Each structure stands twice: as C-alpha cells, then as structure tokens.
Amino acid sequence: MTRLDRRDALLILLAPAFVLWLDWHGLRSWFHQDDFAWMSLGRHIESFGDLWRALFAPAAQGTVRVLSERFFFLGLERLFGLDHRPFHLVVLATQFANLALLYWITLRLSGSRLVAAAAPLVWSAGVGLAVPLAWLSAYNQVLCAFCLLAAFACLLRWLETGRRAWFAAQFTLFLLGFGALEVAVVYPALATAWCWLERRSMPRALLWLWLASAAFAAAHMLLIPKPAVGIYARHWDLSMARSYGQYWSLALAGDLDPAHWPIPWMPRRVVAAACGLAVLAWLALAWRARNRLAVFGFVWFTAAIAPVLPLRDHVMDYYVAIPSIGTAWLAATALAAAWRRGWKAAAGVCLLAGLSLLYAGAAHRTTAGWRYKRGLQARYLFHALERAVDVHPGKLIAVSGIGNDLFWGAFADSRHLLPSRICLDPGEADAVALPAGFPSIAADICSTAELGEAARTGRLAAYRWEDRRLRAITRLYVHRLPREWLDLPPSGLDLADPAAARWLGSGWHEPEEGGRWMRLRAEATLAAPDGPGRRLSIHGYRPPETLDPPVRVTARVDGAEAGRILLDASNAAFHLEFPLPAPKPGARTLRVELEVDRALQVPGDRRELGVVVSRIAWQ
C-alpha cells in the first residue's frame, strides 16, 4: 500500500495537530544556551577563510554539524536577525515532513492505517521530541530524523522498483544526515536490518552505505579531538548497558520528578518497568508472528541510541528523539495486534500505552514549558544587556545578580552578540557552577584590573539584574570597589591610544591609526592575571606583500615563551591567543615581550619595522 488517498491526508494531519497542541509553548521559546554561540559565529566572518572556519571547524565537543547548526543558524540569523519565529518555522516544517514520512513508511510496512496513524502520534507524545522542538540548538535531532526517514523511504522505493534513482536519492539523503548529526552513521545498520527482515539477505549495493559510514567514523575518530574528561568523555564499559536501560526507561515513562507524576501514587519506575516487560513480551510474540515492523522498531531504537551509550555521564532526554521512532512502531503494532485479538487484549494494551503516554507526555509538556520559560528569561536579559550597551557605548558592562541558571541559559553566550565587553562581577564567580569537563569561564568574569581601569577612566557601567530588568548601580559599585584595584595596571592596551605609552617599554614607534609599529623586539606591561584560566590575546598586522618568505612572531610572558605564529599572505592580520600561567603570589604586573624574526624595509623610511600591533589584552 503505497498510494495515499484522501483518508490518508486526513490521518497524516492528526500528528501535526497534536504537535501544535503539545508543543505550543516549546515552539515559541526564544533563543537560549548554545543558540547564542552558534549565532555569534556569523559576527566574525570577514573573509572566505572565516566563513570556512565558521562552517567546518569542529566546535561544541568536536562536532561539525554543517546543516543543522552552522547553515541553520548562520543563514537564518543573517536573514532574520534575532527573530526566533523563522527558526521555529523551519524546525516545525521539518518535523511535519518527518511525521508525514513516518506515516507513509509505517503504512507501507504494516499495511494498516491504524498503525500508520498511531506511530506518528506515539512518537510525537514521547519525551524525546520535547527539547528538539523547543530548543533550536537541538534542531540536529529533527533534521537527522528527516534524513534517516527520507533515506529509508527511498530504500523502500528502491527495493520495490529496483530503480537506481531511488538508491541514489537514499545515498544522498544518508550523506546529508552527516551534516545534521553523527547518529546518521547508524543508517546502514538500519537499512541492512530491514532488508534482512524482509528478504533474509542484504543487497550488495548497501555496502556503499557501510563504506561511507566507515569513512565518516574513521574521519571522526582521527580528526576530531574527543574530550577525555567531563560529561562528554566516552566510557566503553558496562556502563553502556546501564545507559541503554535508562534510555528505555526515558522513552517509556519520561523523566519527571515525583512532584510532577500524573498519578502521584504510581512511581515513574513502575510505569517504566511495566511497559518494559510489555515491550519484551510483545517483541517475543512479534518475532513468532513475523511482525517485522515491531522487530524493526526494536532494532531501530537500539541502533539509533547506540552512538550515545558511551556518554555515561550525559544521559539526556533528547537523545531518544530519533530512537523513539522505534518505540512508536512497537507501540503502534502492539495496539493493532491487540485490536485484532479482542477487547480484553486491546484494553490491556491501551492501558499500558496510555500510562506510558501519560507519563512521557507529561514529561514532554513540562520540558517544553521549562524551555519556554528559560527562553523568556534569556530574552529579557539579552535585550536588557543590549539596552545597556546602547546607553553606554564602548564602556565595560559589569553585571551582578546573575544566578547559575541564567548564566548558563543566556549570559555566557549571548554577551558575544553585543559589541561591548560584558562580564560578570567577580564577586559572583562562586555562584556559577562549572560542569565537569567544561572550559574555564574566567573570560566571562570581569578581571580586577579591567574593573579598576574602567572605573579610573570613567568607562565602567555596573548593573544588577532584578527580575526582568537591569538596574544601573555604577556609583555604588565604584564606591565599593577595593581602592587597590584602581591602581592596577591595565589588563589590555589599545596600541593606537597615545595613553598606552605609559605601559609600553622599549621597541615601539609612535602610535598610528589602527595600532603602532614595533621594532624587532618590543615590551609591554599589563596587570598580572587575577586568577587561573585567563588568556592573553595579541592582535596585529603586517602588509601581505612583505610576508614572502613568512615572518615569525614570538610572544614571551615574564621571560618564558608563551606562543608563536607564522605570518604569511593568508594571515597577514593575525590573532595570537594562548593561556596565561597561573599568577605568582603577590605579582602585580605581567611583562609581555614580542619578537619578530625579520624586519620590513620601506624605501625612505629608516625605522626598523616589525609588525603593527593593535591590541594586547588578557581576559
């Protein structure tokens, strides 16, 4: 049964209508968390090299999701700015396509409209889709689901017709899946499993899929650095079995706290256990009855969850978004089979499925609501910060009153979208918990030196976050600032500013527009870092036509080499950045020395010219 009629059109619309009801809040949530980091990528694109890096450089635990994250955020942000609605429309359109594909595939594989209509509904109600539909950074789950379902639909058409075009379409969609989410790597296993279930054989052409997956897996293993510690560290041990059980439990009964259980006296674990046993029983029956779709549902869940099982310390509800297509098939086929066996069996299955959907659906709704609220808080904070930058252009914005939730939900990443330096009051650093394995947040915290300098020069604007608004407290803040901070050397120098000369040692020429030339060696003094995790960055330039052969720039901090960069025509405007050593007790200053290995000769100019340096600063 592959041709759809008017009844099918109506049945296909059931699940999208259900999604609109269930995810009404989630689908309207504003940007939060990683969303800002992805959008800020577009703020630094000035050359083709920048664009290439923005699209393909590994980020966020070494992932390169070109379609679902890079193009999605860069493209839509470029077109619509910080309007979240077009982003959600794209997510929603993709998910509606997923639901239609799932209906068609299920109808094709089961021959039952009941099963075909139930599967998308069950999938939509599960807890797995709550985050991907509410948090734009999780669009990768929705897009990857599309690639897998669309590829699988093409596989079915290819098996049915034998036309190469369907295989080519399948292969293309499968490859596109790599641009959405790494989970696409399991597609050959899914395709092979279905062929084996249907034909007891694997078409040789499927080897191409395996080859592509093997190449992707090898490239991912060799080229992408993997975190060795923290929540994204991989654990190839028995903990994977425990995680597998946890994901089944999540898929079957959600992850609600006891305070939110739909039936207060019935623990979530009881629902998960009862539904888990029912799944096992149905699986055994289905195997004997040759109900291929039910068995395939189990295979789908297992294969699709497999890539995240080594993430022992990062068991997340949205990781079951794609695997839950498998549980939807299991549930839908069980419902149809029970329906045929009589009212008692149907009532039993309906009771269990109802309990599962009640708990998972409640978790879904709660999660979507939580995301909506988090987005709302992020929206208030971001727009307030935007207003503060508008009122105090070029000033250092120091913010207090930001708790842990708001820091990670909005502050940490959204501040990069604004043109001023915005940082957290150092007195509040302890209020922010750094998850294991996360990079240091030192750059998010105002340093004592930059606060002192900003206060001294009247460039400080201090704010306190008060429910949905920022209150200016600059006078009080400066009043309370430790006096010794006001005498600290600066943490950053703009070399074009004549006032910077006070902190420059030997080796510098007069300031010019955009910076100042250094000789082959030059020195500068900054404040000593106020804690570990600070990074020094040096921005500079040398005309590209003078960089053949390349020129080496070396930076030393307190006499020890800290970083070096080789300048050629492709990176004539350079940015050298490296971590600073932990501060020495009692140290007030930091000596930065720069050295260039070849001088530039300009006819008529007798000066010794190394490179132009525009800024030296640590954060």
Added chain:
Amino acid sequence: MRRALAAAAILLAASGCRQARHPDPSLTIEEPEPLQSSIDATNPADEGQLLDGFHAPETAGWRWSAPQFTVSLGVPENLRGKEARIEFEFIVPEVAARDLEGLSITARVEDHEPPAWRSPGVGTHTAVFPVPAALLKEEGIIIDFTLDRFIPPRGGDTRRLGVIPKQFRLVPANTK
C-alpha cells in the same frame, strides 16, 4: 518554473526581514542624572539615590532601613569646594524603643567619618554630620550610614531593621 520563481521571490523578500534593533528603554533602570541634593525616602522618584540597605516600602509608602545603608546626594554648584553638612531625618518608632535605646549613627563619606550622632530615643530626629570642603569637588557624594543597634529578626520577619528614614539633605554648613 513558476513555483521556483515564486520560491526565489519569497527568499529574496525574506532577506529584507531582518528587523532593526530598538532596545526597549524600560529594560534598564538608569541612575538619576543629575543627583538631587535633597531626597525623600518615601518618594519613588528619589529611589535611584537610595543605593543600598533599604527594605521594600510598606503599604503606606514608608520603609525601614537596614543597620547599614548607603545613599548618594548631589552637590549643587553653590556648594562645590565649600564646607557643608549632611542632615538625615528619621523616625525611631515606639515599637523599636527598647531595641534602639542609646542608638548611635555614623556617616562615612570616602575616608572621612565625623563623630557619631546619638539618638535621644523615640520620635522624629535629624542627625547632622559635617562634610569638609575637600570632599565636595565632584557632582555627588556617596554616604555610608551605620547604626550600632537594630531590631533583630523576630517572628516571621527575617529582616534586620534599623530606623525609618524620611529625608537626606546636603546643605551649607552655616544653614540654621
């Protein structure tokens, strides 16, 4: 072909959908400019100069201070570089008579701390603190008040309560 053209037209039109940013002014509460040299603790318009240590207003508009509180006062042109004094008008209510008996108040401006002012007891009083001319060169000053007695948390009220402030004023030293 028509559909493709329509899609292209929509995409082109969409490229103009990027909205200009106009941050909402109500999202920040800016500090008052210029500072007033006389402020009323019950007047919401002067709230921006009650910097720290004031509890939320009660229904009638008055409010308690904490044992330490800070205000800013503007220095009018006619007072710049001249000696002046701070007048702090407040109430010690009947309910606080025992806790605040023998209350002393200090007022600190930068590193200058004049002698403490001792409260005579229940009633409305005005504490006066001299300010040297050297501290009055800028457009404003910040004053840290400290009470040596307070009403401790009691019953369901977890707050530490000081006095009920009415007015803060910066006036010429020779004002009668």
